[in-house]
């Protein structure tokens with residue numbers, strides 16, 4: 001089984017604090033901006049879901 005809504009642990013690209021972001025994989029691959037819960041800087045979140053159902057989440061500095 002796999003949850004469509006998943007909490008993903010990652011590190012903020014600005015303050016390097018460990019954070020948890022909630023990702024909705026039912027929407028497929030997507031890119032959006034989410035503010036860091038610690039330093040409130042805008043992170044760019046990149047969600048990839050490939051044809052095999054493999055999921056990856058990356059965060060980086062939004063420009």
Ligand SMILES: [Zn+2]
Nearest residue numbers: 012015036039
């Ligand atoms: Zn931060």
